[in-house]
Amino acid sequence: MANLAPPIDMRNCGDCPIRHRAVCARCDSDELAHLEQMKYYRSFQAGQTVIWSGDRMDFVASVVTGIAKLTQTMEDGRRQMVGLLLPSDFVGRPGRQQAAYDVTAVNDVVMCCFRKKPFEELMVRTPHVAQRLLEMTLDELDAAREWMLLLGRKTAREKIASLLAIIARREATLKQRSLGVTVFDLPLTREEMSDYLGLTLETVSRQMSALKREGLIVLEGNRRVTVPDFNKLMDVTGDDSDGGMLS
Amino acid sequence: MANLAPPIDMRNCGDCPIRHRAVCARCDSDELAHLEQMKYYRSFQAGQTVIWSGDRMDFVASVVTGIAKLTQTMEDGRRQMVGLLLPSDFVGRPGRQQAAYDVTAVNDVVMCCFRKKPFEELMVRTPHVAQRLLEMTLDELDAAREWMLLLGRKTAREKIASLLAIIARREATLKQRSLGVTVFDLPLTREEMSDYLGLTLETVSRQMSALKREGLIVLEGNRRVTVPDFNKLMDVTGDDSDGGMLS
DNA sequence: TGTTCTGTTTGATCTGAATCAAGGAAACCC
DNA sequence: GGGTTTCCTTGATTCAGATCAAACAGAACA
Numbered sequence: 215m216a217n218l219a220p221p222i223d224m225r226n227c228g229d230c231p232i233r234h235r236a237v238c239a240r241c242d243s244d245e246l247a248h249l250e251q252m253k254y255y256r257s258f259q260a261g262q263t264v265i266w267s268g269d270r271m272d273f274v275a276s277v278v279t280g281i282a283k284l285t286q287t288m289e290d291g292r293r294q295m296v297g298l299l300l301p302s303d304f305v306g307r308p309g310r311q312q313a314a315y316d317v318t319a320v321n322d323v324v325m326c327c328f329r330k331k332p333f334e335e336l337m338v339r340t341p342h343v344a345q346r347l348l349e350m351t352l353d354e355l356d357a358a359r360e361w362m363l364l365l366g367r368k369t370a371r372e373k374i375a376s377l378l379a380i381i382a383r384r385e386a387t388l389k390q391r392s393l394g395v396t397v398f399d400l401p402l403t404r405e406e407m408s409d410y411l412g413l414t415l416e417t418v419s420r421q422m423s424a425l426k427r428e429g430l431i432v433l434e435g436n437r438r439v440t441v442p443d444f445n446k447l448m449d450v451t452g453d454d455s456d457g458g459m460l461s
Numbered sequence: 462m463a464n465l466a467p468p469i470d471m472r473n474c475g476d477c478p479i480r481h482r483a484v485c486a487r488c489d490s491d492e493l494a495h496l497e498q499m500k501y502y503r504s505f506q507a508g509q510t511v512i513w514s515g516d517r518m519d520f521v522a523s524v525v526t527g528i529a530k531l532t533q534t535m536e537d538g539r540r541q542m543v544g545l546l547l548p549s550d551f552v553g554r555p556g557r558q559q560a561a562y563d564v565t566a567v568n569d570v571v572m573c574c575f576r577k578k579p580f581e582e583l584m585v586r587t588p589h590v591a592q593r594l595l596e597m598t599l600d601e602l603d604a605a606r607e608w609m610l611l612l613g614r615k616t617a618r619e620k621i622a623s624l625l626a627i628i629a630r631r632e633a634t635l636k637q638r639s640l641g642v643t644v645f646d647l648p649l650t651r652e653e654m655s656d657y658l659g660l661t662l663e664t665v666s667r668q669m670s671a672l673k674r675e676g677l678i679v680l681e682g683n684r685r686v687t688v689p690d691f692n693k694l695m696d697v698t699g700d701d702s703d704g705g706m707l708s
Numbered sequence: 709t710g711t712t713c714t715g716t717t718t719g720a721t722c723t724g725a726a727t728c729a730a731g732g733a734a735a736c737c738c
Numbered sequence: 739g740g741g742t743t744t745c746c747t748t749g750a751t752t753c754a755g756a757t758c759a760a761a762c763a764g765a766a767c768a
Contacts, residue, residue, distance in 0.1 A: 284606070286606065286607075286609075286610045288610070288614065288699055288700075289699070289701060290699075292614040292699075293614070294609055294610040294613040294614045296606035296609045296610065297606065307599045308595070309596055309599075310599070314603055314606070315606065337592070338588070338592075341585070341588035341591060344588060344591040344592045344595055345584070345585075345591045347595055348555070348591055348594055348595045348598060349556055351595060351598045351599055351602060352554050352556075352557070352598060354602055355598060355601055355602050355605060356561055358602060358605040358606060358609065359531070359533065359543035359544065359561070359562065359605060360533075361609060362533075362541055362543045362605065362608060362609055362612055363533045363535070363541040363543065365609055365612035365613045365659065366541040366612045366658075366659025367535065367539040367540070367541045367659060369724075369725095370724075370725065403744095403745070403746090404745070404746060404747095405745080405746095411613075412612065412613025412614060413725075413726090414725075414726060414727080415745090415746080416725090416726075416727080416746095416747085416748085417724090417725055417726075419746060419747055419748080420725090420747080420748080422746095422747095423747070423748080435733095435734080436733090436734085436745075436746060436747095452535055452536070452537075452539075453535075454536060616754075616755095617754075617755065650714095650715065650716090651715070651716065651717095652715080652716095660755075660756090661755075661756060661757080662715090662716080663716095663717085663718085663755090663756075663757080664754090664755055664756075666716060666717055666718080667717080667718080667755090669716095669717095670717070670718080682763095682764085683715075683716065683717095683763090683764090
């Protein structure tokens with residue numbers, strides 16, 4: 215209901231990653247002008263569905279602000295999150311007809327969109343776009359595989375700690391702060407966390423309480439989390455203990 | 462111990478996907494000649510490690526024959542398979558220094574390799590290579606996400622059925638047979654299956670026995686599997702029930 | 709022809725997370 | 739300010755799959 219018009223200051227376009235990261239870095243300005251003309255913005259309210267799995271998808275986009283999730287659902291309702299899209303992440307697959315998963319706005323989201331057909335044509339003309347997208351897709355693949363280890367082999371406790379560590383690290387990077395003490399708001403509800411981690415929301419809640427009881431995290435309300443000692447949290451994740459600093 | 466020399470009939474090169482799928486389809490013959498000169502073959506014995514996680518990876522490759530697995534291992538030994546490489550699958554990430562996972566030959570494997578540096582240079586000159594790789598990577602990402610649903614939400618029984626269905630379907634496609642009745646040899650040991658599915662090998666064995674008891678599969682020895690009715694097997698996977706016939 | 713592997717099956721028991729079931733607490737809304 | 743809704747926590751119980759333990763089957767080999 216809330217989209218297709220761009221009430222967005224063009225200056226925001228500076229954050230648009232398709233322009234910035236996929237194209238701008240290496241393309242000449244003619245191509246850039248092309249992209250400029252093609253793009254349009256859409257915004258989505260928290261909870262709104264961007265695309266349903268199986269729908270034909272006639273655009274590609276990148277997240278400008280907000281967070282969106284990719285989910286797969288089984289016939290009986292069991293649900294698994296399979297991707298979390300943060301600002302600058304790319305949505306949609308050039309060369310593919312149908313969406314493979316549901317895409318839903320977690321909070322209010324703005325996306326920078328391009329019609330698929332012309333974008334694909336542009337991709338043929340400007341090799342750097344394909345190369346940049348390949349890079350981004352490889353990163354996503356790495357993340358997905360990390361996630362598979364989590365889903366297949368980690369305990370509930372380790373899963374929660376891993377998720378908190380991921381968010382804390384991202385938050386620290388975003389705000390250019392060190393990882394020593396981190397404070398942030400969880401972008402996900404308990405249920406979304408459970409969909410992410412392959413758990414029930416009760417188990418998520420219990421494990422959060424446990425970590426709180428042990429002083430590994432401090433909770434103000436349900437959402438605001440303080441991690442007093444990042445390394446202690448990392449010890450619980452089961453990951454290699456370099457603190458993840460050598461990304 | 463067993464590599465770096467090509468005792469392989471050049472005609473096998475017809476199966477080499479880098480040539481065939483990434484390049485050949487759309488590139489002029491000069492580029493092809495380039496690729497021809499660059500490539501070399503390596504073969505690996507069953508169980509041999511192709512690359513260790515963290516090693517610097519100075520080549521990219523594609524599987525010509527055999528099957529290789531990607532695995533991640535936690536400090537305490539818990540292991541999760543995160544990828545299964547079949548003939549024509551691509552190994553390695555242009556633009557990345559280190560290998561992110563262990564790559565191991567499941568059975569005897571031949572790979573068609575290219576030194577990374579010149580391959581990357583070639584990628585810049587020939588846009589279709591990057592585009593083809595992007596397509597392949599997107600496919601892998603889709604597979605990984607399907608796999609995440611399996612790991613996070615499926616029961617042991619559904620996991621086993623899903624794995625068997627995947628292999629049966631691939632086998633049928635390969636031999637151009639219909640899916641009605643399928644016979645094939647499992648390429649994986651019970652332990653490898655458990656690594657794939659996030660289970661213990663005992664549970665894998667038990668569930669295999671259960672499917673056998675119920676007549677959903679017939680086992681000759683441990684490896685040879687007959688699926689008398691593919692649709693009945695699909696009913697157990699928990700997947701949407703189109704029988705997977707639409708791609 | 710036994711001997712030793714390696715891979716597999718099966719049984720008994722345990723346990724971590726799911727399920728079932730109440731309540732609490734913050735946000736929203738007349 | 740009370741009522742509704744949505745989200746979260748906590749407790750009691752159950753159960754699927756892990757763990758521990760033993761035995762079996764086929765292949766390799768001497």
